[in-house]
Amino acid sequence: MSVQIYTPEAFHRQAHDALGNPQIRRNFRKAMDGLMSKRRDVFSDWDLEALRELGANIRLRALAKLPDLLERLEANCQANGIQVHWAENGDEACRIIRELCEARAARAVIKGKSMVSEEMHLNQHLEAAGIEALESDLGEYLVQLNEQTPSHIIMPAIHLNTDEISEILHDKTGTERTRDVDYMTAAARAQLRERFMAADVGISGVNFAVAETGTLCLVENEGNGRMTTTVPPVHIAVTGIEKVVEHLRDVPPLYALLTRSATGQHVTTYFNMISSPRKPGEHDGPEEVHLVLVDNGRSNIYQDNELLDTLRCIRCGACMNHCPVYTRVGGHTYGTTYPGPIGKILMPHMLGLEATKDLPTASSLCGACGEVCPVKIPIPDLLVRLRREAVGEGRGNVPGAGVKRSRKELLAWKGWQWLATHPTVWRGSTMVAGKLRGLTPTKLGPWTEYRTAPKPAKASLHALVKAHQHKDGEGRS
């Protein structure tokens, strides 16, 4: 099987391929339907609006104090014995992590799920340096075995069904072909268990970094996160700078929102709070704990009072699960680390609008994403803002701003503007269109490939109202 490379530039072609792939369509529809209904059920006895309001405000407060909170996080982590590193971009973060590995002469790294590490292509970087990085989250493990990238930020292998997973495990690890999920899970568990024991370094992400206590919170279901962060002698946590929260008491509401929004769970099987390396007299835990704080475009987003809302995200993936576009084209179609609605508003900042110009327009602005977002990110408004940036009518502070500036399109909108600001001409043109309705083209570009063309009415509403008022006038006189 050849490895397919997906890019945001090829969004249209990838969407075409995905829409024509019945397997992909079925897998995503089924999975997203299930996730939507689980989320609905699990929130049914909660005052969801009040909780979302609280979640949004916790994140807003953290962002308002971000520079200060990051300094407090650093100071409190260091006081706990956690070494803190700062990386301006993905490459720098990769270099820091590689050097930490090399300092321990590490050959084998075991990884818990981390989207930031995907964002900076950490695995490829480590492999190029001769360090093997193995994913231990089951979904990530499958995706890695299949030489793919995650198609969802919470469920990386959601594009695969049971038969496909069985085939991958059979091909790559020699297990039996089966539909028995328990057998497959047990096989993967046995395979991974050895690797945990042999790993020199464990690398994980972070869900919430608590400034006031210097605590790293890690949310997971499989126990692989706990293994990754406790078994190897070195634990490196890597996260975006926006993941910091002020107080420990800020965590429970966000955790309540995260698990319910993501997978429809009241709680996850594991909730890890990492606050220091192994202390003298303790029997287990890593000898070293490092925290790598990655910027990678985030502080640029932070400078803009509208775009800033992008950084509220707690990475639950509910926007994907509820997106009618994502549900139909799947995660790989976007060609970016973060797919779906959050990807459409985040990736342009990381990759530039040149590469991602088709992403902000790939939305009907139906608002389903904004409606379910646990921290109330106004995703549709941010999509419109990025469309403005792309056509050169924004603030010009997003990389690649103005890439879609087109004389032809601008002229068309200027023509529309002229018509809609000259009411007499407007009424005249709807009248003419009504008279010439027999000449209405039956082919209207892509619209009529799937639908009939709309036909102007014989008389416009302006004309109907005039006739209606005339009749009323007669009736009264």
Add this chain to the structure above:
Amino acid sequence: MTSVKLYPPKPEKVYFFGTCLIDMFFPQAGLDGIRLLEREGIEVVFPDDQTCCGQPAYTSGYQDEARAVAEAQLGLFAEPWPIVVPSGSCGGMMRTHYPQLFAGTPRETEAREVASRIYELTEFLMHVCHIQLADKGRPEKVAMHTSCSARREMGLAETGPKLLAQLGHVELVEQERAAECCGFGGTFAVRHPEVSAAMVEDKTQAIEATGAEHFVTSDCGCLMNIAGRFEYQKKAVWGEHIASYLWRRTT
């Protein structure tokens, strides 16, 4: 989510903003909306110089052009009467996005004031007119597609279905995934035609599966999309604006 809204008592006069799609393609829907309001004893004022709310340019990123067109509408509603719009999409634009569009401009206050008087038609009939409908039609099944802007931007998922529930001989049938977008999205349908087509295909299948031969919607963008897809496939299912349906069933 919109917060709790306090509705005013029924006024003597309202403005009617017909929307450009209705003006050009579905004028009967506009006229039927006006007749429904008039039957409630309200005088309907239709400013003759109205054109378009500006949304097509706004959602395409052409903010300056959108603002120019919106500005031409702002001055049409000088009296303090409610402004009724037979579309959740245009209503949402005027209620939610006019204040954003004019923020920091000399007309910001005016834009906010106009926005505060915007009502979607079914919302107005239900919550301000407290309309009582007497069904005169034959028994039939009907499906409804509530537009995403009405449902989510304006928080009006219930008003259309509740009005239909007043029609004694009409059985409102709910299609699968009723809250899902039909795939119109303005220029989205043209910029991403294949994705849009996949969405409207699913929507037409869901409506057809209800067994209803007729569907209504409160937005002509969705109507053009869904009905256009049915017609393209030469299916018998047809659609109309909810205003026309309510008027037709009660006269």
